[in-house]
Amino acid sequence: MGDVYSELIGQGRAVETLRRAVEGRRHAMTHAWLFVGPPGSGRSNAAKAFAAALQCPRGGCGECEECRTTLSGAHPDVTLLRTEQLSIGVDEVRALVGRANLSPVKGRYQIVVVEDADRITERGADALLKGLEEPAPKTVWLLCAPSPDDVIITVRSRSRVIKLVTPSDEAVTELLVQRDGIPAALAAHSARAAQGHIGRARMLARNEEARIRRREILALPGRLTSVTACLDAAHNLVDSAAEEAKQATAELDAKELAALQEALGLGTRGVKPRNAQAALRDLEDQQKARVKRLQRDALDRVLTEFTAYYRDVLATQTAPEVSLVNSDLADEITPIARRSTPEQTVRALDAILRARTALEGNVAPLLALEALLISLSLAGRT
Numbered sequence: 001m002g003d004v005y006s007e008l009i010g011q012g013r014a015v016e017t018l019r020r021a022v023e024g025r026r027h028a029m030t031h032a033w034l035f036v037g038p039p040g041s042g043r044s045n046a047a048k049a050f051a052a053a054l055q056c057p058r059g060g061c062g063e064c065e066e067c068r069t070t071l072s073g074a075h076p077d078v079t080l081l082r083t084e085q086l087s088i089g090v091d092e093v094r095a096l097v098g099r100a101n102l103s104p105v106k107g108r109y110q111i112v113v114v115e116d117a118d119r120i121t122e123r124g125a126d127a128l129l130k131g132l133e134e135p136a137p138k139t140v141w142l143l144c145a146p147s148p149d150d151v152i153i154t155v156r157s158r159s160r161v162i163k164l165v166t167p168s169d170e171a172v173t174e175l176l177v178q179r180d181g182i183p184a185a186l187a188a189h190s191a192r193a194a195q196g197h198i199g200r201a202r203m204l205a206r207n208e209e210a211r212i213r214r215r216e217i218l219a220l221p222g223r224l225t226s227v228t229a230c231l232d233a234a235h236n237l238v239d240s241a242a243e244e245a246k247q248a249t250a251e252l253d254a255k256e257l258a259a260l261q262e263a264l265g266l267g268t269r270g271v272k273p274r275n276a277q278a279a280l281r282d283l284e285d286q287q288k289a290r291v292k293r294l295q296r297d298a299l300d301r302v303l304t305e306f307t308a309y310y311r312d313v314l315a316t317q318t319a320p321e322v323s324l325v326n327s328d329l330a331d332e333i334t335p336i337a338r339r340s341t342p343e344q345t346v347r348a349l350d351a352i353l354r355a356r357t358a359l360e361g362n363v364a365p366l367l368a369l370e371a372l373l374i375s376l377s378l379a380g381r382t
Contacts, residue, residue, distance in 0.1 A: 047115075081112070083116050125155055172198055
């Protein structure tokens with residue numbers, strides 16, 4: 001096993017900055033950090049690795065108890081907030097601030113890692129700001145977000161930004177081969193298809209169902225021959241995403257409900273069910289929000305695949321020397337590129353961007369996907 005940074009491939013500059021901070025070099029350490037980078041670049045992994053290095057007596061060996069418990073989420077002085085909800089509210093942030101103000105139990109620091117800092121609400125950001133302005137001496141905040149602009153400016157201005165980059169296909173391939181034992185050819189294909197998203201590449205490499213699902217999505221542009229076909233395809237995509245989300249959360253939902261019912265004492269004498277209805281409704285609302293987020297994430301992956309597909313169409317039309325992301329689909333991409341113009345392909349890419357914006361704005365998924373697929377159908381016609 002390597003040190004805590006061994007799986008942060010392609011992030012040499014960021015890792016060097018973090019090492020200097022752990023070593024205590026002058027002006028290198030601060031109490032608040034913001035890890036930013038594109039999806040799949042390893043923001044949360046970088047934050048957890050840094051947390052382990054800060055707690056480790058050897059600066060991040062990856063083998064001691066401090067490193068292992070930090071990376072596994074079991075260290076008593078490292079709090080990890082990973083939300084499945086659409087937002088992080090003020091109550092959750094206040095609880096984190098309270099936790100951050102405690103003295104370390106055994107570690108060198110009291111560390112709070114927030115994986116989705118871009119989902120903190122405005123009121124939550126105000127509460128976080130108070131924690132950042134008056135931190136306890138041994139407190140370190142590690143925030144993660146796609147970009148600095150996704151975090152409220154007052155929080156961003158009080159944090160040191162660590163920028164992660166999209167790792168190369170070659171680096172992701174090597175990681176899949178060495179870490180996961182994936183055959184080289186499959187690893188290379190998965191890395192290329194995932195476009196630097198390490199988690200996505202690993203899922204494609206290890207899950208044949210995921211590869212089949214991706215292939216079905218990429219076959220859609222060639223089948224959008226009528227309005228009816230577009231509406232049917234949109235309906236199928238939304239239903240599939242919803243089913244995927246429900247399957248992913250079913251077991252956790254059941255465990256949460258059972259735990260809450262036990263905590264409330266439901267089914268025992270002297271407990272009136274109506275006193276528990278508010279708590280049960282809150283849990284149901286939280287679980288619905290989690291399913292909604294996971295459905296949106298599944299649809300976002302569809303949009304990512306469409307973006308890569310039409311990128312390949314545009315490359316075929318304007319820069320045939322450029323390698324295709326979906327090189328295995330060249331025989332399907334070439335006919336679409338020939339019967340449409342670069343201007344139409346750009347309009348298709350614009351339509352995908354509009355759909356992503358609509359989903360982020362909580363437009364009904366079916367409406368957003370119907371509009372998108374009709375636009376893609378029109379863009380593919382002469």
